[in-house]
Amino acid sequence: MTFSILALDPETGAIGGAAATGSLCVGGWVLRGDLHAGMSASQGAAPSTFWGEDVLIEMLRGTGATQAVKQITSTDSGRDYRQLTALDLSGQTGAFTGDLNEQGKGSLVFGNGIVSGNMLANINVLDAMALSFEQSDKPFDQRLLNTLHAAVKEGGDYRGLLSAALLVLHPNNPPLTLRIDYHPNDPVTALIELHKKATTGDYANWAKQVPILNDKERTLD
Numbered sequence: 184m185t186f187s188i189l190a191l192d193p194e195t196g197a198i199g200g201a202a203a204t205g206s207l208c209v210g211g212w213v214l215r216g217d218l219h220a221g222m223s224a225s226q227g228a229a230p231s232t233f234w235g236e237d238v239l240i241e242m243l244r245g246t247g248a249t250q251a252v253k254q255i256t257s258t259d260s261g262r263d264y265r266q267l268t269a270l271d272l273s274g275q276t277g278a279f280t281g282d283l284n285e286q287g288k289g290s291l292v293f294g295n296g297i298v299s300g301n302m303l304a305n306i307n308v309l310d311a312m313a314l315s316f317e318q319s320d321k322p323f324d325q326r327l328l329n330t331l332h333a334a335v336k337e338g339g340d341y342r343g344l345l346s347a348a349l350l351v352l353h354p355n356n357p358p359l360t361l362r363i364d365y366h367p368n369d370p371v372t373a374l375i376e377l378h379k380k381a382t383t384g385d386y387a388n389w390a391k392q393v394p395i396l397n398d399k400e401r402t403l404d
Contacts, residue, residue, distance in 0.1 A: 185226040186303060186340065187213055188312055188330045189270040190296035192323040198222050198270065199351035199359075201327040203371055205302065205340040210348025210362035218352045218396050219243055220272070227266035227284050227301055231259065238269045238277075252277030266290075268299045293317055298330070304338025311337035324351045324359060328378060331371045347374040357393040 187202035200222050202213045215235040216222045220243040225235035234255050241251035248271040256262050256279040263281035268290055270276050276297040278290035287303035293313040300308055315333035319326045331347060347370040351359040361377050363370040380386060392403040 184228065184302050184340065185209060185213055185224075185230075185266075186298070186300035186308060186312065186331075186334050187224040187226060187268065188296060188298045188316065188327060189222040189224055189268055189276070190316060190323075190327060191222075191270060191272070191274050193274065193295060195323065195353060195355075197323050197351060197353040197356075198272070199323060199327050199349070200224055201331050201347070201349045202226070203331050203334065203340065203344050203347040203374075205342035205344055207346050208362070208364045209346040210350070210360070210364070214348055214350040215239055216350050216352045217243065218354060221248060222270045222350075222352075224268045224299060225265070226299070227264055227281060229261060229264040231261070231265050231267075234259070234265060234267045238267065242269065242271045247271055247273070248275045248277040250277070252279050266299060266301055268297050270295075270297060300334075300340075302340050302342065304341040308334050308337045308339060324349065324378065324382070327351065328371075328375055331374070335371055344370050347371045349374060349378060354396040355398075357390050357395055 185204040189200045200214045220239045223235040238255045248269040263283040266280045268278045274295040284301040287306040288301035290299040291309040298312040311333045312330040348362045363373045366373045
């Protein structure tokens, strides 16, 4: 029911993901992240939020993304209805797509990232997403957002879209977690507009006092 991207920015240490779906509340269901572990996207016909959390725990323990995904998915009797991708802090990825998810479905690995989807209008959606991210010279968060636009242009979720989300974690910035839980027309454009409001003006200035990984006692003083 979803298409998503997970990526690492090796220059800044940021990790992030973006997702969109023809159902509600994609951010709450799909995206998880931890600056000490990596990123995950748990989706599919019957997505497991436990998968998304558990694979992060495995990576936090030092398990690489590929093996962590295998460990989490292999013991679940409902795995054929689920899809999971993970990205660890070295840029290694792991992916699983259950056979009973609807076509088109699959995952595609690229440098320091992975895209994945099911219920896609066509499998070329994944190629369009990866190409968009790799060829862009925009800031990391904008590159993630642009992959959602690229997916839509290629056909996206064949039902259309109702929700979209962005999650970016950076050691020197506060977490950027933005969600459009329901938008009947264009949640991706609404997410881009929300991103602009959240990264400029008074809100962005206020966020400069929020504690961050590299300064857990930060204030404006």
